[in-house]
Amino acid sequence: MPFLQLSDITKHFGANVAVERFNLGVERGEFVTFLGPSGCGKTTVLRMVAGFEQPTAGQIVLNNRDITTLPPNQRKIGMVFQSYALFPHLTAADNVAFGLKLTKMPTAEIKARVAEMLDLVLLGKFGGRYPYQLSGGQQQRVALARALALQPDLLLLDEPLSALDAKVRAEVRDEIRRIQRRLNITTVFVTHDQEEALSISDRIVVMNQGAVEQEGPPFEIYNYPRTAFVAAFVGTLNRLAGHVVDATQGRVRLGDVTLQTEAPLPHSDGAKVTVMMRPEELRLITVDADVSGLNGNVLDATVEAISFLGAVVRLQVRTSLAPLTIDVFNERQLQLPAVGDQRRITVPPEACLVMTDA
């Protein structure tokens, strides 16, 4: 049995169904992320695991212990909140010691554990400071130390990085992962930020309307989405509507262009489909470039806008089918077109994700 097992978890708020028959197993030491838009039920599931909400139906088992109806203070689960939730009247060290004091641990041991935890989050010298004397990132690290001090069976992170600015967010994110790996603590992380989820997780659970859309490692979620929702929610995507013209050959007609996809399609000929392509998988070439051997997957395009995003340059182009977005990795020798230039786009067959229209 997995270390954390959620079986058929359902939660109704009056007539609203927040979570419907949610099933998930999390192995010991695993870092699992619930990813989804606002209102998809990810936080509700987390709160049911924490004990702050009672499931309408289903069972939660942690470390072979049924905790479904157990009060939150008896679950041995540490939690870090979006708003830090440090106790304003206590110093960083006293915040970390809060739970330890409740266990009647000897004072010397509490002191040692607090020092160890603050060192772990690189705040060893900040124990005497009050929350208002710490930056947002520091406060969240104290909150992490506080949650870990009791050596919980499970760590829950409820959008802990949302209130931080971009640079600090990346730092704290890496730190959370480092600490999680070092302590090998089973962790469930909730976020609506796909980049966060992709960068930090062993496994991602993409949620939509209270149910699991897809779960898997970040690489699989990003590159092999199984539903249109996952494909659209995780990463940026170009979508083109068309219909299958030859399913066995994997050919799809989009307007006046026939695209060759990677493999035979599980659709019938004539089925209406949406072809999705990641911007970074499309290639921009000059109009006189050799396109033989590209299976005809070539579109004429006019450059409409260029955005410099640092590591990536994003181009908006107009084609006969639809406007498309193309990402080009930045390098110093990069020859960028100008707005209004004519170009061609090549679409590798393996870049085409073909989804049945809903």
Place this chain on the structure above:
Amino acid sequence: MKTRRTSWWSWLWAILGALYFFVPMYGTLDFSLKMERDKIGLLAYETVLSDPAFVSSFAFSLQMAVITILVSVALFVPTVYWIHLRLPKLRPVVELITLLPFIIPTIVLVFGLIRTFSRRPFLLTLTPLGTDVLLIAGYVILSMPYMYRAVDVGLRAIDVHTLTEAALSLGASWPDVILRVIVPNLRVAILSGALITFATVIGELILADFLVRPALGPYMVVIGEARAYEPAALGILSFGLTWAAMGLIQYFARGDAGRQLTVR
């Protein structure tokens, strides 16, 4: 130019307001210092402070005030906390109830208490202890608008839900949450409510008078009927006590506001 004119008007109204408050007070102070003919002195104050009836009535009111504060805190902190946490929809109803002491005259309250608790099965007015219980209950009701609002404002200033959940996730029981997390963060709010309650109880007349208890309010009325200078001295002392209470609220609130509002 506009700013200068606004500033001038502000000063004018501030000065008028100050005069409205301070001129009568100066008159009272001046009068209280002239008990001896053609001499300014503290004789009225000495007379009042050395009067055994004053000392005993003040001690009695002090005792009642402390008990009232303790009962109010024990009653309102968990109640308002629970309303914030679990029953927010009930807040408008409770707020209306807390305003009732402003609407219902104290005389109605005291007659209600006497009528209800002078007959079986709630016979309380036969003994001093029973009557004191009624007096404290009445004081708790009279101070309810202040104590409720002070605690309510304090709770609005903190993230009650998240702090509660954080404490629970760290193994705290409900009493731990209230005593170790909520109350320390309501320190200033509770102190404010307590000091206003103190001022209310110390100066209260009607409840104590109709329940025939030896409180400071009735003493002040009695002395006011028989003497001239001592009531003025008592009035100044009473103001001083209230201002000291207000000063303490300001002092403690200033330190805490810095702690809660400063975010880096």
